[in-house]
Amino acid sequence: xxxxxxxxxxxxxxxxNPIKMSGEKVTVHYGAKQALFDVDLKIExxxxxxxxxxxxxxxxxxxxxxxxxNDTIDICRxxxxxxxxxxxxYNPDVDVVELRARVGMxxxxxxxxxxxxxxNVAYGPRIHGLCRTKAEMDEIVVTSLQKAGLFEEIxxxxxxPGTGLSGGQQQRLCIARAIAVSPExxxxxxxxxxxxxxxxxxxxxxxxxxxxNYTIVIVTHSMQQAARVSQRTAFFHxxxxxxxxxxxxxxxxxxxxxxxxxxxxxxx
Amino acid sequence: xxxxxxxxxxxxxxxxxxALGRNRAVSCVxxxxxxxxxxxxxYGSYVMIWTALPAIFFMVAVLMAQPFxxxxxxxxxxxxxxxxxxxxxxxxxxxxxxxxxxxxCADKEQYETLDTRRALMxxxxxxxxxxxxxxxxxxxxxxxxxxVAVRPTLKEVGVALAEDVPTPVVDAANKLNEAKKTxxxxxxxxxxxxxxxxLVLSYLRVSPRLRARNLVETNIKVALVLxxxxxxxxxxxxxxxxxxxxxxxxxxxxxxxxxxxxxxxPRFTSxxxxxxxxxxxxxxxxxxxxxxxxxxxxxxxxxxxxxxAIYMAEYASNTVRAIAKPLLEIxxxxxxxVYGFFALVTxxxxxxxxxxxxxxxxxxxxxxxxGCVMGxxxxxxxxxxxxxxxxAVPQSLRDGSLGLGATKSETIKKVILPAxxxxxxxxILLAASRAIGETMIVVMAAGIAAxxxxxxxxxxxxxxxxxxxxxxxxxxxxxxQTLVAFALGITxxxxxxxxxxxxLHIVRKYREQYx
Numbered sequence: 001x002x003x004x005x006x007x008x009x010x011x012x013x014x015x016x017n018p019i020k021m022s023g024e025k026v027t028v029h030y031g032a033k034q035a036l037f038d039v040d041l042k043i044e045x046x047x048x049x050x051x052x053x054x055x056x057x058x059x060x061x062x063x064x065x066x067x068x069x070n071d072t073i074d075i076c077r078x079x080x081x082x083x084x085x086x087x088x089x090y091n092p093d094v095d096v097v098e099l100r101a102r103v104g105m106x107x108x109x110x111x112x113x114x115x116x117x118x119x120n121v122a123y124g125p126r127i128h129g130l131c132r133t134k135a136e137m138d139e140i141v142v143t144s145l146q147k148a149g150l151f152e153e154i155x156x157x158x159x160x161p162g163t164g165l166s167g168g169q170q171q172r173l174c175i176a177r178a179i180a181v182s183p184e185x186x187x188x189x190x191x192x193x194x195x196x197x198x199x200x201x202x203x204x205x206x207x208x209x210x211x212x213n214y215t216i217v218i219v220t221h222s223m224q225q226a227a228r229v230s231q232r233t234a235f236f237h238x239x240x241x242x243x244x245x246x247x248x249x250x251x252x253x254x255x256x257x258x259x260x261x262x263x264x265x266x267x268x
Numbered sequence: 269x270x271x272x273x274x275x276x277x278x279x280x281x282x283x284x285x286x287a288l289g290r291n292r293a294v295s296c297v298x299x300x301x302x303x304x305x306x307x308x309x310x311y312g313s314y315v316m317i318w319t320a321l322p323a324i325f326f327m328v329a330v331l332m333a334q335p336f337x338x339x340x341x342x343x344x345x346x347x348x349x350x351x352x353x354x355x356x357x358x359x360x361x362x363x364x365x366x367x368x369x370x371x372x373c374a375d376k377e378q379y380e381t382l383d384t385r386r387a388l389m390x391x392x393x394x395x396x397x398x399x400x401x402x403x404x405x406x407x408x409x410x411x412x413x414x415x416v417a418v419r420p421t422l423k424e425v426g427v428a429l430a431e432d433v434p435t436p437v438v439d440a441a442n443k444l445n446e447a448k449k450t451x452x453x454x455x456x457x458x459x460x461x462x463x464x465x466x467l468v469l470s471y472l473r474v475s476p477r478l479r480a481r482n483l484v485e486t487n488i489k490v491a492l493v494l495x496x497x498x499x500x501x502x503x504x505x506x507x508x509x510x511x512x513x514x515x516x517x518x519x520x521x522x523x524x525x526x527x528x529x530x531x532x533x534p535r536f537t538s539x540x541x542x543x544x545x546x547x548x549x550x551x552x553x554x555x556x557x558x559x560x561x562x563x564x565x566x567x568x569x570x571x572x573x574x575x576x577a578i579y580m581a582e583y584a585s586n587t588v589r590a591i592a593k594p595l596l597e598i599x600x601x602x603x604x605x606v607y608g609f610f611a612l613v614t615x616x617x618x619x620x621x622x623x624x625x626x627x628x629x630x631x632x633x634x635x636x637x638x639g640c641v642m643g644x645x646x647x648x649x650x651x652x653x654x655x656x657x658x659x660a661v662p663q664s665l666r667d668g669s670l671g672l673g674a675t676k677s678e679t680i681k682k683v684i685l686p687a688x689x690x691x692x693x694x695x696i697l698l699a700a701s702r703a704i705g706e707t708m709i710v711v712m713a714a715g716i717a718a719x720x721x722x723x724x725x726x727x728x729x730x731x732x733x734x735x736x737x738x739x740x741x742x743x744x745x746x747x748x749q750t751l752v753a754f755a756l757g758i759t760x761x762x763x764x765x766x767x768x769x770x771x772l773h774i775v776r777k778y779r780e781q782y783x
Contacts, residue, residue, distance in 0.1 A: 067671065069667065069670065069671060072666070072667070072670060074585065074586070097673050097674070097675050098673065099673075100670065100671060100672065100673035101672070101673030102673075104671060104672065104673075105667075105671035106671075107664060107667055107668065107671070109664055111662070111664035111665055111667065111668040112668075113665060113668065113669070113683050113686075113687070114665075114686065114687050115686070123669070123672065123674075123682065123683075124672040124673065124674075127672070127673070127674045127675075127678050127682070128673060174668070177668075177672065178671070178672065181672055181673060
């Protein structure tokens with residue numbers, strides 16, 4: 001196990017961007033079963049980092065550690081340190097509610113609340129008390145929908161239920177909902193796995209635009225998607241981080257044999 | 269031969285048929301079972317079904333028709349006998365204008381005009397018939413010819429009669445016995461014939477190419493359809509019988525008296541006598557009492573039940589939930605009479621004393637007592653159903669809300685409860701229809717006085733309680749005082765049916781939401 005734990009770092013870890021989040025020796029246990037083994041991963045600011053790997057390799061688990069969504073699972077225990085800027089987010093002093101406002105999340109299956117489109121987006125600002133007047137709220141909702149590239153399509157039906165939108169629109173609504181609370185980091189857990197190619201293309205385009213203002217971590221099964229949207233890629237295998245580096249390098253010149261096998265489709 | 273023995277004979281025949289059918293199927297192919305269309309057991313079942321079913325259906329039909337047939341025989345015999353005897357008596361006193369009407373003619377007139385008299389005579393004829401059938405031949409002949417008195421003779425064989433009976437009754441009883449005997453022969457002969465025909469025909473049809481498996485399958489479907497039609501027909505029957513009795517009631521009491529009256533006073537003493545004393549059957553105090561108590565009960569049960577459900581669905585760990593949920597559901601298993609004396613012995617006096625301490629005049633039997641105790645009874649209905657409904661809200665909605673930085677209670681308040689609301693309303697409505705139908709708690713906790721009052725500290729009563737007290741009195745069955753129970757029953761039925769349909773409609777609407 002010792003040698004597989006070692007992570008190959010390309011270019012001896014030369015970074016062009018500041019580090020937004022970093023995990024050191026992150027381990028996760030579900031009950032007696034260990035799902036992550038000493039993962040060290042740095043996430044750069046205003047970049048898209050994609051986590052790839054075969055099913056069950058721990059990439060989603062790692063993602064959910066980043067905003068402590070794993071807390072909702074009773075049997076889950078997290079070890080090691082994960083820092084957002086310079087704070088350890090697993091420190092008992094950290095307010096998990098505030099953390100999740102700073103590190104937002106978009107899920108695999110679009111999960112709009114059974115409320116109107118407007119209320120879906122207004123939900124976050126409302127619970128965090130981000131705006132005092134109706135006008136401010138309208139402003140936030142419209143800007144968030146615009147940033148998510150959804151506003152033009154649905155501006156006439158903000159009162160209709162969010163669950164009535166198409167799959168791709170629902171997912172962009174969920175992204176708008178996450179943006180509305182002005183997070184610093186957005187975590188995306190296979191956001192396009194339930195979408196058709198056209199909707200996928202739109203969401204990918206959106207991710208690329210969002211990179212300007214947000215740090216994005218995306219879990220994906222599609223290597224083409226990772227190649228298209230991300231600047232850095234991390235390959236997970238059986239609970240270990242195998243290799244991490246600039247996306248083009250991972251896809252053209254991987255260091256580890258397992259990465260090579262995976263991206264050429266020999267397993268996974 | 270009693271129907272039970274007949275049934276046993278059918279079973280035996282059917283089993284024999286099963287064995288024969290199976291054997292024939294196997295021997296047709298010289299033991300090479302693979303050549304059969306179906307497994308040998310299916311051929312057995314096929315013969316068994318066709319042996320037993322026609323006979324059973326015939327038996328059921330005859331047994332169901334027999335009582336109607338018999339009572340029509342009794343009726344026509346009695347009418348004929350009475351007129352004959354009356355005419356004879358009249359002829360005897362012919363020309364004597366002063367002679368009073370012969371007793372038998374008075375009987376005749378009573379029999380022809382009064383429903384109750386007819387029902388009574390029918391049962392007298394039936395018991396005489398039983399008695400006569402127990403007599404030996406010689407005595408029976410004597411009785412037939414009017415040589416011995418009926419009452420003492422029958423007393424000797426253990427059949428007690430309230431009064432001596434006239435000859436027409438004895439004649440009718442004899443006719444009834446004959447009819448019964450003929451009926452038995454028809455039953456026995458018909459069943460026997462059908463058994464043999466069914467067995468032979470189905471046995472002969474058994475061949476390797478017979479699709480016995482498919483034929484048996486069809487019969488299973490028929491059996492299932494029959495079972496569900498029995499359930500439906502029973503419901504229809506109950507409603508119909510309530511409806512007809514209620515219509516009887518409304519023939520005697522006006523609709524406005526019942527539905528708009530504010531006074532409940534059925535006046536037991538003047539039962540069914542001349543027009544003025546019909547009593548007042550105001551439904552409003554009872555409906556008001558029912559709704560008032562149910563409302564108080566829901567005010568108690570809904571908050572407690574909901575909070576318990578939210579705790580169990582969202583906060584409790586699996587271990588706590590595994591223990592707490594069954595414990596809460598035990599409440600649902602306590603018989604309501606036990607809640608009743610809990611109200612009577614504990615809650616009622618407690619509320620009265622507490623009221624006295626703070627200067628309120630609370631009677632021990634009050635809306636409040638009944639409502640509180642009934643509320644406790646309803647807690648598990650609401651908590652258990654709501655718990656299931658809240659748990660059914662997809663985890664993705666919780667994740668979505670928590671992922672935006674909402675706290676757990678914000679998530680519950682703003683996302684989960686609104687999403688589960690239709691289901692929760694459904695559970696509350698189901699609890700409400702339980703509350704409306706509840707009787708024992710009300711009798712013991714709220715009393716039986718029908719008051720139209722807003723004061724929750726006073727005694728009221730409900731529709732169900734009045735149904736019980738009207739039906740358990742020793743009144744004639746067709747007096748309005750008794751029949752009102754059916755009118756009350758059907759009113760209650762309509763209310764709870766409406767609530768249930770509404771609840772089911774909402775629950776169904778809720779189901780579609782996440783698909």
